[in-house]
Amino acid sequence: MSAILAVCGEAFCAMVSDGRMVEEPISGSQPNVISEDVPKVRKINRNVLVGFAGDTLAAVQIINALDEYDTQYLTLEKIVKVLCQKAPSVRVQPVGVRLLVGGRNRKGQFVLTTLGSAEQYVPQTQPARAGAYLIEGACSHTEIAPWLEREVKPQAAEWRSLDDVAHTLDACIAKLAEQDKSVNTTYFRELVM
DSSP states (O other): OOEEEEEEOSSOEEEEEOOOEEOSSOOSSSOOEEESOOOOEEEOSSSEEEEEEEOHHHHHHHHHGGGGSOGGGOOHHHHHHHHHHHGGGSOOOTTOEEEEEEEEOTTSOEEEEEEEGGGTTOOEEEEOOTTOOEEEEEESSSOOHHHIIIIIGGGGGGOOSHHHHHHHHHHHHHHHHHHOTTOOSOOEEEEEO
16 A cells, blocks of 8 residues: 655655555455555654555554644654554554654654554664664565665665665655555655754
8 A cells, every 4th residue: 555665864864655545455456546646754843754654544543643742842752652652542454554753863863763563563763873874664565675675775875965865765666666556656755854
């Protein structure tokens, strides 16, 4: 139903998603496309991005729990806590939900947190490190790790600008869309620096 890719460095976090929403479960060879332009990445405030893959309706319900707060003051840690508290109460289709939360934490360090229905929404947080990028992704119907290893990580050494990062992530989603008909090439991008 979706693809989300994220890259965190020492001074930025960028996320790119596709825009396709399909009816779940998928039956037959072609999915029933509900919409071609659903953004799956949201800038919560100047410090934090949230993106998702999987059951779109469930993910949106989970993320909308943040709207109960004045989001400009939410820290990354508080955002993760709110999502973890809301998620178990939302009914999720068998495809599941995978959330990525990236940006600057309370200490000003860039981190990337992943949580999902398959792991009972237990958050896993990694800090950005000098000389390396945190690269994460999720896709509803395709194993994403081989795509990251083959399409994204080899290009990281050649990145000179955020445009290079966006181009790499767009290209990966485009190749995923060729194989996985639940993904399209309508891109949504967000960035915190």
